[in-house]
Amino acid sequence: MTGGASGIGAAIAERLRADGLQVATIDLNPGDEKFAYAADVTDRAAIDAALKDIRAELGPVTVLVNAAGMDRFKKFTDLTFEDWQKVIDVNLNGVFHCVQAVLPDMIEAGWGRIVNISSSSTHSGQPFMAPYVAAKSGVNGLTKSLALEYGPYGITVNAVPPGFIDTPMLRKAEKRGFLGDTDKQIEATPVRRMGRPEDIAAACAFFISEEAGYVTGQILGVNGGRNT
Numbered sequence: 692m693t694g695g696a697s698g699i700g701a702a703i704a705e706r707l708r709a710d711g712l713q714v715a716t717i718d719l720n721p722g723d724e725k726f727a728y729a730a731d732v733t734d735r736a737a738i739d740a741a742l743k744d745i746r747a748e749l750g751p752v753t754v755l756v757n758a759a760g761m762d763r764f765k766k767f768t769d770l771t772f773e774d775w776q777k778v779i780d781v782n783l784n785g786v787f788h789c790v791q792a793v794l795p796d797m798i799e800a801g802w803g804r805i806v807n808i809s810s811s812s813t814h815s816g817q818p819f820m821a822p823y824v825a826a827k828s829g830v831n832g833l834t835k836s837l838a839l840e841y842g843p844y845g846i847t848v849n850a851v852p853p854g855f856i857d858t859p860m861l862r863k864a865e866k867r868g869f870l871g872d873t874d875k876q877i878e879a880t881p882v883r884r885m886g887r888p889e890d891i892a893a894a895c896a897f898f899i900s901e902e903a904g905y906v907t908g909q910i911l912g913v914n915g916g917r918n919t
Contacts, residue, residue, distance in 0.1 A: 693732050693789055694759030696722040698858035699808060702888030703756055703895050710896055712754065715745040717789075732759045732785030738792050751796035754899055757786045757830075758808045762860060764819045764867065775822045782826035786833060794841070803846035804899045807834050808891070809910070811854040814918040827852070831910050838908030847907035849898045854914025856886040881916030 694700035695716025707714050721727035730737040761781045763774055786807055797803025810827040817824055834850040855876050877883060894913050897903055912918050
């Protein structure tokens with residue numbers, strides 16, 4: 692999985708290990724877990740090199756969780772094209788590279804699970820996050836297209852758009868004043884709390900399970916009821 696060193700990605704990796712899966716992570720800062728590899732998801736050669744090592748250690752890849760991501764808070768008129776391109780490159784093109792790189796393993800196995808972490812901002816929009824929302828919306832669309840294309844091969848493709856989740860990325864945005872009043876955000880959430888990374892991990896665990904073999908092309912919001 693990508694982005695497995697911190698936040699939501701780390702929680703997903705921990706849950707999947709607890710469920711008995713052999714988990715390899717790819718991250719810019721890989722951490723100290725076993726089978727942790729350093730690579731930039733925008734660099735296809737680096738992804739291919741990491742996957743070569745992963746296959747040598749663990750065999751073919753039949754489960755992929757795309758959790759790597761980055762934000763960039765800027766007024767739209769202040770964005771440079773380089774700003775735009777970088778956010779699209781990490782959040783959307785990174786998914787392209789990783790999915791395309793592992794699909795041959797899944798096709799050969801006749802079984803696969805792909806889960807893409809998108810964002811609840813794709814439902815409602817978010818000011819000062821135009822490239823992020825655009826990229827994550829693209830991830831949702833890509834998820835649906837891949838589900839149709841690869842369902843006949845025994846491969847399911849689903850997405851989880853997290854809501855207001857307590858992560859280092861969210862706390863950084865909060866400190867910079869981009870999220871407004873956190874208490875008001877919680878009051879606006881029907882279940883009256885922030886989400887936890889483990890909430891996202893639970894949804895991923897379901898999509899990856901054998902029991903979810905008839906579930907594909909779905910966008911399962913984990914957001915406390917804020918977007919239904």
